[in-house]
Amino acid sequence: MAEASTAPPDQRVPESIQHSVLAEFAAGVCRDIAGGLLSTTGDDLVPFLEREVGRLRQALEDPFALGEGSEPRHPPVFDRRGRIAVATNPVVSHRNAIAPPMKLVRSGDECEFTVELPLQYQGPPSKLHGGYSAVLLDEALWKAVRVNVSAISFTRELTIGYERPVPLFEPVTVLARVTEVDGRKTFAEGEILAGGEVCSRAHGLWISPRPRE
Numbered sequence: 001m002a003e004a005s006t007a008p009p010d011q012r013v014p015e016s017i018q019h020s021v022l023a024e025f026a027a028g029v030c031r032d033i034a035g036g037l038l039s040t041t042g043d044d045l046v047p048f049l050e051r052e053v054g055r056l057r058q059a060l061e062d063p064f065a066l067g068e069g070s071e072p073r074h075p076p077v078f079d080r081r082g083r084i085a086v087a088t089n090p091v092v093s094h095r096n097a098i099a100p101p102m103k104l105v106r107s108g109d110e111c112e113f114t115v116e117l118p119l120q121y122q123g124p125p126s127k128l129h130g131g132y133s134a135v136l137l138d139e140a141l142w143k144a145v146r147v148n149v150s151a152i153s154f155t156r157e158l159t160i161g162y163e164r165p166v167p168l169f170e171p172v173t174v175l176a177r178v179t180e181v182d183g184r185k186t187f188a189e190g191e192i193l194a195g196g197e198v199c200s201r202a203h204g205l206w207i208s209p210r211p212r213e
């Protein structure tokens with residue numbers, strides 16, 4: 001259990017920058033291993049794994065060699081109650097090895113993300129699994145709701161239309177915007193685009209929980 005921090009606000013971080021950079025690097029190696037296990041077979045498997053383990057071992061021996069001066073994207077913080085809060089989000093957190101991670105590049109009335117999906121997200125050959133398209137759109141539409149509505153909301157309904165396959169191994173864009181706010185209900189819509197063409201469309205409803213009596 002984390003102890004409540006008594007540090008001044010500017011020092012309220014539970015680990016060094018170097019450890020945060022190391023954790024995000026390790027998550028990246030885990031992602032590369034996940035993809036490589038699906039594309040590497042037979043005699044290539046052992047050298048592949050040795051290379052990846054070697055990258056990790058080298059980082060552990062000399063963490064300062066990891067992109068000198070580089071900043072962690074999602075370092076843990078102390079929350080308002082003094083507990084350690086790690087960015088666990090499975091779509092955008094650089095510390096979560098199962099996140100691609102999808103990157104927010106523009107946030108406002110419309111949110112824009114970019115992402116490149118490797119082999120572990122494959123459904124049809126070289127195309128994204130449809131369930132994972134829904135994951136990307138859920139996150140993007142939730143973010144558009146989050147930045148435009150003050151109360152935290154949760155996905156109540158999400159409808160996805162699959163118009164074209166989403167390609168793996170190339171940058172795709174995910175767009176999202178709020179269309180209507182009605183009390184606790186917020187409606188939003190968005191798209192996944194590849195090469196300028198819409199591949200999937202989503203619309204849905206986000207509801208903020210009723211205030212406690």
Ligand SMILES: CCCCCCCC/C=C\CCCCCCCC(=O)SCCNC(=O)CCNC(=O)[C@H](O)C(C)(C)COP(=O)(O)OP(=O)(O)OC[C@H]1O[C@@H](n2cnc3c(N)ncnc32)[C@H](O)[C@@H]1OP(=O)(O)O
Pocket residue numbers: 085086087088089138139142152153154155156157184185205206207208209210
């Ligand atoms: C490092 C630090 C980080 C800090 C971060 C801060 C905190 C972060 C917090 C969160 C992170 C999330 C990260 C992104 C996640 C992406 C989004 C997700 O995946 S969310 C998870 C999946 N979703 C759920 O698990 C919801 C499960 N459902 C519920 O919990 C409830 O259903 C809930 C809260 C959504 C609504 O519950 P009710 O009981 O308040 O709803 P009722 O009263 O039934 O409906 C409200 C109104 O909406 C209408 N309504 C319901 N369904 C409708 C529909 N389909 N169309 C139109 N209206 C509808 C109803 O008729 C009602 O209307 P009338 O107020 O009576 O006028």
